[in-house]
Amino acid sequence: MAAAAGAEQVREILEPAVAAQGLVLDDVEIHRAGARSTVVVSLDLPEDDEGELDLDRVSDATRAVSDALDAADVIAGHYTLEVGTRGVARPLTERRHFVRAVGRTVTVQLADATTVAGRLTEVVDGEIVVVPVKPGLKGRRPTVGEPVRLSLTDVRDARVEVDLTGLGPVDDEAGADAGQES
Known part of the structure; x- marks a missing residue:
């Protein structure tokens, strides 16, 4: 059985697998609850990549991350793997x-x-x-x-900042009349 690994050790194992997918390993977090762990992996695109980090790329990276974790056997016991993007709420740090x-x-x-x-x-x-x-x-x-x-x-x-202007119904009279023909 594997010993409990720290996030830095897991990061070292995952970086080559993620880089092979053309992505950047942004963050690794490990949360333990009893005998189970959750490994949360955040991915990002390289600075020069103008593509999108769509579900297909995340799916491919998830398989690579899972394979790397299984091969290294560094997470003790059962664990849940969550792979995704940084999300809009995360601070801009790089x-x-x-x-x-x-x-x-x-x-x-x-x-x-x-x-x-x-x-x-x-x-x-x-x-x-x-x-x-x-x-x-x-x-x-x-x-x-x-x-x-x-x-x-x-x-x-x-x-x-999430910009929600322009979403939803128009409240003013000019906007309400704009859709009506004379």
């Missing part, structure tokens, strides 16, 4: 995370405790460019500021 978030709305907290919120437009060398956007009040258009260059070394926390 340059490649920012590259994949270009075009999305982000909130960036800096080392000096200031916060910049807006559209991430570019990642150049060790900097990101964010165009600040302040939401408009009561139906007014948002205020768009001048682009701000931020050093990645000054970023303490950054997250993609």
Whole structure:
């Protein structure tokens, strides 16, 4: 029977299997509950990959990860394997995370405790460019500021903001009348 392995040991085993699939091993977590364990593996695309991390690629990677874990026999007892992507709620911590978030709305907290919120437009060398956007009040258009260059070394926390504007029914009269013919 295998001894209980730590996340770092499992990471070392899984990185080559994931890399062989053309992906990046973003994170490994092991949760134990009694005699059972859950191994949670987060995958990402390399920075230069413009493709999508779709279900087919995740499925192929899951098989490779499962095979690598079975061959190494490092997880003691029965375990559940969960393989997926980082998800939208995870912080942006690597340059490649920012590259994949270009075009999305982000909130960036800096080392000096200031916060910049807006559209991430570019990642150049060790900097990101964010165009600040302040939401408009009561139906007014948002205020768009001048682009701000931020050093990645000054970023303490950054997250993609889920933008749900434009979803759902239109509430104003102009929008309700737009679909009616005269």
